[in-house]
Amino acid sequence: GNSVTQMEGPVTLSEEAFLTINCTYTATGYPSLFWYVQYPGEGLQLLLKATKADDKGSNKGFEATYRKETTSFHLEKGSVQVSDSAVYFCALNTGFQKLVFGTGTRLLVSP
Amino acid sequence: GAVVSQHPSRVICKSGTSVKIECRSLDFQATTMFWYRQFPKQSLMLMATSNEGSKATYEQGVEKDKFLINHASLTLSTLTVTSAHPEDSSFYICSASLQGVAKNIQYFGAGTRLSVL
Numbered sequence: 053g054n055s056v057t058q059m060e061g062p063v064t065l066s067e068e069a070f071l072t073i074n075c076t077y078t079a080t081g082y083p084s085l086f087w088y089v090q091y092p093g094e095g096l097q098l099l100l101k102a103t104k105a106d107d108k109g110s111n112k113g114f115e116a117t118y119r120k121e122t123t124s125f126h127l128e129k130g131s132v133q134v135s136d137s138a139v140y141f142c143a144l145n146t147g148f149q150k151l152v153f154g155t156g157t158r159l160l161v162s163p
Numbered sequence: 164g165a166v167v168s169q170h171p172s173r174v175i176c177k178s179g180t181s182v183k184i185e186c187r188s189l190d191f192q193a194t195t196m197f198w199y200r201q202f203p204k205q206s207l208m209l210m211a212t213s214n215e216g217s218k219a220t221y222e223q224g225v226e227k228d229k230f231l232i233n234h235a236s237l238t239l240s241t242l243t244v245t246s247a248h249p250e251d252s253s254f255y256i257c258s259a260s261l262q263g264v265a266k267n268i269q270y271f272g273a274g275t276r277l278s279v280l
Contacts, residue, residue, distance in 0.1 A: 088271075093274075094274065095169065095256050095274040096207070096271040097271065098268065141206065149197075149260055150197075151197075151209070151258075154206065155205065156205070156206050158204075
């Protein structure tokens, strides 16, 4: 079946540190991959996406590259800010519209 | 664009009452809407998928008579939690997908926190 595995959190960083949140997936076919962010008390916001192998999604300084050979879609940011503190969800979609989410990774950024 | 509005954002009710949550796509027509439930510090669990004008498809283990879903138009879906009990307390989130080529992208509402006393 389809599944997404994310690194467990929380990830605790100081402001301006480099961020990596690992995400690997198992899927039949050729999934689209997503990162969503959830700020406290809110719903999910689409952060970035990639629809085919070697695509790089980017937004607000965050990047993730669709790696088919390693079935990975790791999220990176060169310099995090306190305002980036949130829960980040990796997800996949195989074309039947259902999203399969990872368990989420909480990021805590301190000043 | 692609804004999804969910209402109410928070509701407190007595055990045994029913609660209705609305999910609206404000600036697009949504062929499909989804309802999720999120437990504290956990991921989203898909409850059901609804298409305009047809019956919702429920995920395994979700009671369809407990969680009534109506998708009467391309911009509105409602979730009614019937005879709510404390164990139904949770964060409920809806999402909507666009028609056409972007149909695999879901846009989420801000969620509804339900507390059943």
